[in-house]
Amino acid sequence: MTVPVLRLGRTLIVTLPSAVSDTEMLELQDRLAEEVGELGIRGVVLDVSVVDVLDSFATRTLRGIAQTVRLRGARAVIVGVRPEVAFSMVRLGLTLEDVPTALDLEEALDHLDRATGGGTGRGR
């Protein structure tokens, strides 16, 4: 199963499923690297609100995705880390370092708007 990706103007919204395999994560990384350039995307929202566990591989890949997206000329933001997920990540010493996070989709989109100078094409 591939991870669903929705397009909203020049923004991609990626919803990670509750249990996501390592292969799927890597496929997602490849796919986003392609699409961000091809479709002229300016912002990518990575929604993890239904994810139960973010282990070290998933965390590393999310960071990798954010960096790749950035190199392709867009910005990424992670949204919807749940309290228990956040705390267990911190316990395991996992951080998202320089990847911005947002509480919900609305704020994530606002953040991308600001970061790209309104370039996400949402027409707001």
Next chain:
Amino acid sequence: MERARPLAEPPAPSLAVDEQAALRDFFEVYDAHHEEVSAALLEWARGHPELRAWVEGTPPEEHAERQRRSRELMRRAALDGEWEPYLEHLRTQGMTYSQAGLSFRTWFEVVAGFRRVIHPHLVEAYGGDLPRLGAVLGAVNRLLEVALATVGEAYLEAKEEQIRAQQEAIRELSTPVLPVREGLIILPLVGAIDSTRAQQITERLLRGIEAHRARLVVLDITGVPAVDSAVANHLLQTVRAARLMGATVVVTGMSAANAQTLVRIGVDLSGLNTVGDLRGGLEEADRLLGYRTVRVEPEARAD
């Protein structure tokens, strides 16, 4: 809240055949004289400072009904060896005493009163056969010991339950989550923090972020007397977890002593955003959220 562990079932006393027989002997006498025994006990309770209110506040039919039920359960225990319902009844009594605020001593006095009332009847019935009388008195003691232990255990358990509930209430009160304006919550912490409470603070803070959609949290520790390295590390982890959720934490009210302790024990505080006092913290929070507080001059305020 964590439920109290259920009371371990006290095992039914294992009685030898002759003890069983002696218990039956006792019960026959008690059954024959139960009205006198109840009346005498009730009379005694009327003169007791703690029990008086309870006796006078309950209609006589209810006392009679209670006595009848208790005797019936005792019958099943003494004659049929069916202890469980009787022990359960005693447990309930223990809890009721505890909740009614009766003292532990009173229950012992009730038992002593029962012994005093029943003894003459037993002597009258078995006085001619001293070994039998001895066995019966032994059986009464055994029965009352079981009753005392069961009631006592339930009494203490109920008290402990009350204490647990109060501790829980205190903990709840001591970690309020206050929504101040859109996107901003404050957690003023008061009192000592141990690792249990630190964990609870974490949970309430992270849940508070979720519930109030808070982008900013001001954690005020003015009222926290001492912070040790375990607690500091826990708070630090909480701050990082909040950041993962998309919120920023500002810590205010770090006392001089706490600051020195943290530096001395070498806690890495580089991830901590601190402001001197709560007022400064709120100003910083407003700045980060893009709010500006403007004082309106009195003449401009006149409606």
